[in-house]
Amino acid sequence: MEIPMNSKSLWHENDKRHSFPILQDHISTDVTIIGAGTTGITSAYLLAKQGIKVTLIEAGKILDGTTGYTTAKVTSQHGPIYQDLLHDFGKNNAKLYYEANEEALTFIRKTVKEQNIECDLSSENALLYTTNEKNITKLIDEEKAYKTLGIDGGIVNLGSDLPFRVVKALMMRDQLQFNPVKFFAGLIPTILKNGGRIFEHTRASHVKDKNIPSVKTTAGHTIKSNYVLVSSHFPFNDQDGLYFSRLHVERSYCLAVKTRKNPPRDMYLSIDHPSRSLRYAKSETGESLLLVGGEGHKSGKNYGKTTEHYERLKQYTEENFGVEAIPFRWSAQDLKTLDNIPYIGPISSGKDNVLVATGYGKWGMSNGVAAAMILSDRLMGKKNRYSDLFDPRRSEKKKTNAATFLKENMDVGKEFIGGKLHRPNKDVDQLSIDEGAIVHYNGNKVGAYKDSKGELHLVETTCPHMGCDTSWNDAERSWDCPCHGSRFSYTGEILEGPAVKPLKQAKKDK
Ligand SMILES: Cc1cc2nc3c(=O)[nH]c(=O)nc-3n(C[C@H](O)[C@H](O)[C@H](O)COP(=O)(O)OP(=O)(O)OC[C@H]3O[C@@H](n4cnc5c(N)ncnc54)[C@H](O)[C@@H]3O)c2cc1C
Numbered sequence: 001m002e003i004p005m006n007s008k009s010l011w012h013e014n015d016k017r018h019s020f021p022i023l024q025d026h027i028s029t030d031v032t033i034i035g036a037g038t039t040g041i042t043s044a045y046l047l048a049k050q051g052i053k054v055t056l057i058e059a060g061k062i063l064d065g066t067t068g069y070t071t072a073k074v075t076s077q078h079g080p081i082y083q084d085l086l087h088d089f090g091k092n093n094a095k096l097y098y099e100a101n102e103e104a105l106t107f108i109r110k111t112v113k114e115q116n117i118e119c120d121l122s123s124e125n126a127l128l129y130t131t132n133e134k135n136i137t138k139l140i141d142e143e144k145a146y147k148t149l150g151i152d153g154g155i156v157n158l159g160s161d162l163p164f165r166v167v168k169a170l171m172m173r174d175q176l177q178f179n180p181v182k183f184f185a186g187l188i189p190t191i192l193k194n195g196g197r198i199f200e201h202t203r204a205s206h207v208k209d210k211n212i213p214s215v216k217t218t219a220g221h222t223i224k225s226n227y228v229l230v231s232s233h234f235p236f237n238d239q240d241g242l243y244f245s246r247l248h249v250e251r252s253y254c255l256a257v258k259t260r261k262n263p264p265r266d267m268y269l270s271i272d273h274p275s276r277s278l279r280y281a282k283s284e285t286g287e288s289l290l291l292v293g294g295e296g297h298k299s300g301k302n303y304g305k306t307t308e309h310y311e312r313l314k315q316y317t318e319e320n321f322g323v324e325a326i327p328f329r330w331s332a333q334d335l336k337t338l339d340n341i342p343y344i345g346p347i348s349s350g351k352d353n354v355l356v357a358t359g360y361g362k363w364g365m366s367n368g369v370a371a372a373m374i375l376s377d378r379l380m381g382k383k384n385r386y387s388d389l390f391d392p393r394r395s396e397k398k399k400t401n402a403a404t405f406l407k408e409n410m411d412v413g414k415e416f417i418g419g420k421l422h423r424p425n426k427d428v429d430q431l432s433i434d435e436g437a438i439v440h441y442n443g444n445k446v447g448a449y450k451d452s453k454g455e456l457h458l459v460e461t462t463c464p465h466m467g468c469d470t471s472w473n474d475a476e477r478s479w480d481c482p483c484h485g486s487r488f489s490y491t492g493e494i495l496e497g498p499a500v501k502p503l504k505q506a507k508k509d510k
């Protein structure tokens, strides 16, 4: 019952993803799409089907971003949010948020049938639950919001689906779950059939937004197009629209477990602290697995060992379901906006030909598909009734976001200074095998990792994005930045943006 040594998601179990070439030329296209996850692939699919020539570039391999490491519940139940949406945005907007996500579910159902995609899609109910009497009111208030908004669901008696005592549960009916890699990879043939081009290992570094915007890659190639769609998760060109100051990055953890008790049938999310997310899934050999997620924390704030988050999920699963085996474990991060509504639309005022979609608050399976629908309508000149609600330019103006804005940016300021003052408490020769830390090395402070063969990998830990200091993530063997979530391998390569440059190598003794 050991937790696997390395991170691998269930969705990459039997990897049949297509491979694509690296861009090696200057090219022109109608629309350049940057980032091949939920948003980028769905947008490319929708546009290509309507005769638009799309070019999709991906820094790594398609579906290796957060979409390949999600829990893949596809639902409009995004925690107990509707009472807050009603309060903060009013009934019309709260309803629009719900309906945009429901339309995404309808799109997924329809596309699976139309394109004959085998992706283990199934209809399940989504449930919020509490085991704590103190949280009952929250669910009752949420049920009232469901009634006001006409959402199909309400408080239910759980019966025996969960093997522990639940004091209240709120259901949203007829939601979905699937294998996200199979679903989004299933859209690729249609993109290619309609003349779309895809390039992997091709990282965008700049967007010049003149009349005809051009995207520059780190290898020095240029793509000219009428529109650019930034679907890179954290916008890599975040100076435009100040996204570095408007997004909060949170990392969380997942285990795929063969349990002694049967996994529950429906999809569950506890509103207690710590929160737990549950859904069943099938492995490629047909084995029933329980996905257990949780342990969210601000990305890069690794407070000791990140492996402890997996240990806590294992302990929770053992206590409640019994653990026979843990074939997969993985972690990933997602972004929250200042007001909890994603940013979907023009990247900033006066830049109508550079569009962005980000900030799904861990609910990107439906929000990301909704984003692709909104943005492709915009590019096709069609009116979309959801576009105003999600327009990213709203937060440039709104005073109500000021408190969250200040807190987020004060945290970044503290990290910046704290990182510079941090003194290593180890010398490099004190490192054990498979250990990473900030250490003293030849009188300097460097990031060091000693691999399984005893070889040392030394990097400078200053993040090339905006200069904060990265910290060691022992579970993923990576250097993670606490300011805006950039991540780097132990050899310094970029794992996740917004950074577009690697960590510098530290000088090693010969
Ligand atoms: C642990 C966890 C569990 C989750 N569970 C759920 C769930 O159950 N249901 C749900 O709805 N949502 C869930 N989410 C959220 C959801 O997975 C994400 O919101 C969604 O996958 C984001 O999709 P995306 O297309 O924006 O980003 P990604 O999938 O990350 O795609 C962005 C792509 O852009 C590429 N890229 C980045 N920079 C560049 C660049 N400069 N040039 C070229 N390419 C670049 C990246 O390599 C990446 O492949 C979860 C998130 C986490 C972290």
Ligand code: FES
Pocket (backbone or CB within 6 Å): 463, 464, 465, 466, 467, 468, 481, 482, 483, 484, 485, 486, 497, 498, 499
């Ligand atoms: S991600 Fe912004 S400073 Fe590191």
